[in-house]
Amino acid sequence: MRNQISIVFLLQLLLFSCSGTISTVKKEYTLNTSLKLKSDWRINSKEWILKNDTIIGTGSPSEWGVLESKKKLPKNYEIEFKANMTKxxxxxxxxNLEKGNYIRTYLYQIDQNIVIGKGVYDKNSNEYGKRGGKSLFNKPIELQNNKWYSVKIKVQNNQLLFSxxxxxxxxxxLENKNLSQTGKLGFITNGEVKIIDLKIKTI
Structure with a gap:
């Protein structure tokens, strides 16, 4: 009996270590080394770097800087970090980026809103209509450059909370708005953004 329990435990550990998700039940994912950035994420090193525990992304209004994880998010997850839009x-x-569709959760200074929307992403094109998408929900917030904001995103039982x-x-x-329910994580900037204390955990 004891041997059977040990085998089951070892199989569980093996499944978690080989998981196709960026976070597992047993482990909270943090991004704290340049090696992890290169191994876990699809990057253009001219757009995204890790410097002194700070992830720095750069883009422009005509060519957004995009960072995309290589592994999927879990079914239920929580993401926390601090962000500073410096430009x-x-x-x-x-x-939940999958097959060119994703859920947009973003901070938008021009409209002074946080927004949830339905997005499309074509990694081979910067053309209008091939990145971004329509807004579904927004709420006013005072946003400015060179200020740190604490961001929390939670997806549980197909309900999304963005704060x-x-x-x-x-x-x-997610179901009511026909939003993507599985897929990867990514970040986009049309200027420069700094991210610290990134944590992704399965819930």
Whole structure:
């Protein structure tokens, strides 16, 4: 009996270590080395770097800087980090990116809103209509450059919660809005953004 329990435990460990997701039940994912950035994410080193525990992304209004994870997000997950938009107006978190579709969760300075939307992403094109997409929900928030914001995103039982500084939040049902329910994680900037304390965990 004891041997059977040990075998089951070892199989579970093996499954978690070989998991196709960026985070597992047993382990909270953090990004803290340049080696991890290169091995876990699809990057253009001219757009995204890791410097002194800070992930720095650069892009432009005509050519967005995109960072995309190589592994899928778990079915239910929580993402936390701090972000600082040092240049331009848009910082976006791509959720459940799969087959060119994703959920847009972003901070938008021009409209002074946080937004949930339905996005499309063609990694081979910067043309209008092939990146980004329509907004579904938004809420006013005062946003400015060179200020740190605490971002929390939670997806559980197909319900999405997106909050900034624990005081401005949006919620929606993935099913009701026909939003992508599985896929990878990504980040987009149309200027420069700094990210620290990134944590991704299975819930």
């Amino acid at each position: 331009e107006s848009l910082f976006e978190v791509m959720l 900034v500084d624990n005081k401005t939040s949006l919620e929606c049902s």
